Amino acid sequence: MADDTQAPSEALLRLATAHGVVPDHWGFHGDLRRASADTLRAVLAALGVDAGSPERIDVALAHVDDQPWRRILPPVVVTRQGRQQQVPVHVTDGDPVHVWLELDEEAGGGRRELTQVDAYVEPRAVDGRRVGRATFTLPGDLPLGWHQIHAAGPSANARAVVVVTPDRLELPERLRGGRSWGYMAQLYSVRSRRSWGVGDLADLADIGWLAGREAGADFLLINPLHAAEPVAPMTPSPYLPTTRRFVNPLYIRPEAVPEAAYLTSADRSLVEWAFESVQGLALDAGPIDRDAAWEAKRSALDVLFAQPRSAARQAAYQDFVEEQGPGLGTFALWCALAEKYGPETIPAELGDPASPAVAAERAALADRVEFHTWLQWVADEQLAAAQAAAHAGGMAIGIMHDLAVGVHPAGADVWSLGDVLARGATVGAPPDMYNQQGQNWSQPPWRPDALARAAYAPYRDMLRTVLRHAGAIRIDHVIGLFRLWWIPTGAGADEGAYVRYDHEALVGILALEAHRAGAVVIGEDLGTVEPWVRDYLSERGILGTSVLWFEGDGHGSPLPPEHYRPLVLATVTTHDLPPSAGYLAGEHVAIRERLGLLTEPLAVVRAQADAERDRMLAALRQRGLVGDDPSEREVVEALHRYVMATPAVLVGVSLADAVGERRAQNQPGTDQEYPNWKVPLADSVGQVVLLDDLFTNARLRSLAAVLRS
Structure with missing residues (x-):
């Protein structure tokens, strides 16, 4: 039991439990940890519950009992067909x-x-x-x-x-009794000679078509494309967006906007000059510069926005705006305010989207609001084109989108959704083997009570937008549909508590919207997950996730492939680890040592990593997948043969693994210490690999042959 000088009272524990706050959890060393009274009071406060004194706790407990009787009907009823x-x-x-x-x-x-x-x-x-x-x-x-x-x-x-x-989300016919494999890519990192310094939606269409036609892949899993700030500095993490509902216009290819064909020579020169300012970035092996790319693109898109649209194009635009409803206009208004004042310095008097002051700003900024609305339409068109290209290339599933856990604390969703997002707490994870100080993701969580009062409409609307042009969706940290680790503002990442959600409602609505979109759903269920959760997700038709390095037999050896779960997306690696070549070389230990993230002696952690690698190599040799002295490429291919020997219905292959990249895209637990989400796709010696050359890359073609066989 944790050392706790301020143990919570029984009444406080009852109140916490009544609001879904879990006072105890098991640490990664197997010890039972109890949240302090201060933690429970702070988490309850973030839920809108005053537990500041024994008297107030008693009042809050009485309110819990009476609240259902004050309502004629429950705020929402979620049931199964x-x-x-x-x-x-x-x-x-x-x-x-x-x-x-x-x-x-x-x-x-x-x-x-x-x-x-x-x-x-x-x-x-x-x-x-x-x-x-x-x-x-x-x-x-x-x-x-x-x-x-x-x-x-x-x-x-x-x-x-x-x-x-739906009682269960059924797999599409094409996946029943079969196996599909596909690539996993950080889209911004995969650049072509026509990119504006960042991989974009035109590149996405090309990757999808080429991956299907040249390699035989059935899907392409990409990072979340959620919107970031509309002005510099743009948060690089795709997992810390301003909103999860709308798309980052950074990914738009300006030349692919149909109106580009009808520019005057003067306006065309403006677009070309903007491109020339960032054209050389695609060959730069250094950190990706989103701000430079967006500054150039925004100036070009301003020119394109001013170009008249045909009657049919205008009607299509108006249909899109009507279909998206008032949420699109509210988001566009936030973007216009963020341009004018800065995303984190919008005046307090403009904090309520329904206020007269905001209405006045909406009128004054009407043209910029329209611009940001138009950007979402353009992005939506290019997303549709990318999915169509993937199918045309032969992909059975096509683009697999990724849904982040949460949003930026000073972003559009926090501004527009009111109390549906909690104030006074952020989401993270308690300490684990890979992040021994815990993690704080700086994201305000959904408030379970407020989300139910809103009849889950914000959740539904978000899912519908992400699923519009998706053959599948991956839910990052799917355990967040069951519980999230809430960290009170100002507390350490290890000083939080779990808050439970109505998983029956959240998973059910996810299944409903995916069913309507015809999409497969994959839940990232790594880490500490109660066993019943995986069973529940499987029963509802939500696939799980298996990562080779995290699958063990309980005795320290790799899990034999035949013992993997069948209803999963199985991969060798994940974006939170170095690519396989780097992992085999111990890069995951070296990074954490350099950045001061280890809580155990370096020699101990390095010995553990060496032993893990040796056990994996022994398992590969035992199955005849490698010889006595394999090359790095042979080991990486053998790891993928191992995963292909599992019964997993989906197998994902990192593009970074396919070209021999060693550098990690992200080091959890860091912010500025490491160039997270800025690493361009490169080969084993750090030379940039462009999309133009990707599918003629010898190492990629060799690995693709392994996967096809």
């Missing part, structure tokens, strides 16, 4: 109530009357009123979709959302 679900309806005791369901128009529409069941519950005195509970049943034959339940009567006039989700 084929299952009956009972819904409580609260009215003045003795009053009649009429309840019915309006069905989702996408599911065919219509109205269903609901039947009250004989389930007596003792009335309760709440706020000076005697409240009774009537219970109604949602039938099991409801179609999938977002429906509305209505209640009407002398003391009832309410409606709420009912979400009917």
Whole structure:
């Protein structure tokens, strides 16, 4: 048990549990750790619960008991197709109530009357009123979709959302009984001679087409494309966006905008000059300069935005704006404010998007708001083109998008979503073997209660945008749909507590939206995950993740391939480790030693890494995959043969592994100490590998032959 001089009281523990705050967790050394009273009070405060004194704790506990009785209907009901679900309806005791369901128009529409069941519950005195509970049943034959339940009567006039989700998300026909493999790429790092210093959506289309046609790949997993700041400095991490719903226009290829064909010679010169200012960056082996690339692109896109659109193009643009709804306009407004004031210095009086002051700014910045709205349409068109190109190249799945865990604490989502995101806490991870000081990702978490009150609409809207042009979606840190490690502001990463979420609702809605999009879902379920969570995800049709280096047999040896789970995306490595060539050379130890991230002696950690590598080489030799003195390339290919011997339905191959790159893209637990998310794709000697030469690269073609066989 952790040393804790301020143990929480029993009442505080009950209050924490009532709000989904877990006071205990198991450390990575197997010891039970209990959160301090200060931690629990701070986490509860971030949930909007005042636990500052024993008296306030008692009041908060009473509120927990009374709150459901204050509502006529629950804020949202999430159920599974084929299952009956009972819904409580609260009215003045003795009053009649009429309840019915309006069905989702996408599911065919219509109205269903609901039947009250004989389930007596003792009335309760709440706020000076005697409240009774009537219970109604949602039938099991409801179609999938977002429906509305209505209640009407002398003391009832309410409606709420009912979400009917798939019991299981079935794999597409093409994956049943078969195996698909594909590449994994950090898109910004894969540049062509036509890139503006950063890999973009036109490059994505080319990679997808070439990977399918030349290598036989079925999918291409890329980093999150979520929007970053619209002005410098742009946060390099794709996992710390300003919003997860919209796309970073940095990835737009200006010349691929149709209006570029109709520029005057003077305007075309402006676009060409902008490109020339960053053209040489594609060959630079140093850190990727997003700010220079965006400054050049933004000036070119300003020119293209001013170009008149045809009637058909204008109608398509208006359709997109209408389909995306007010959320798109709000995001574009934040971008315009961020341009004017700076993303982190927007005046406090403009903190409420619904305020008169913000309305005045919207009018004053109308042209810039329109510009940022247009950027999202252009990005959406280029994403659609990339997915079409991947399919045209022969890919069965196409582009696999990645969904980050959270957002920047001073970004668009925090500004626009109100209390749906918590204040006073950020998300991270407790200490583990690879990050022994814990991690703080600086991201405000969803508030489970506020998300339910919003009927999960922000979550749904985010999923729909990411899934628009996706054959699959990877959910980073999928355990976050079950629980997240909340770290109170000002506390260390090891001084947090887990907060539980309604996983039945979050996973169900994910399955519903993926079903509608025809997409496969992969959950990144690495690290400390309760065994039942993996079973639950598998039952719901969500694939898991297996990384070779993290799969052991419980006795210190690599897990035999035949013992891997079948319903997973299996890979040799991940973006949080060095590529395989670097990992075999102990780069993951060297980086942490240089940056002061080790909490154990260097000799001990290095010996552990050497032993891990030796055990893996022994496993490869035992299966005849390498000889006595294999080259680096032979070992990397053998590692992939090992993974291909598993029953995994999907196998992912890092493009960095395919060309022999050694440098890590990201070192968890660092910010400025390492060039995270800025490393361009290069070969084993650090020479940049351009997209133009990628699929003629001898090492890539050799590994592709291994995968096809």
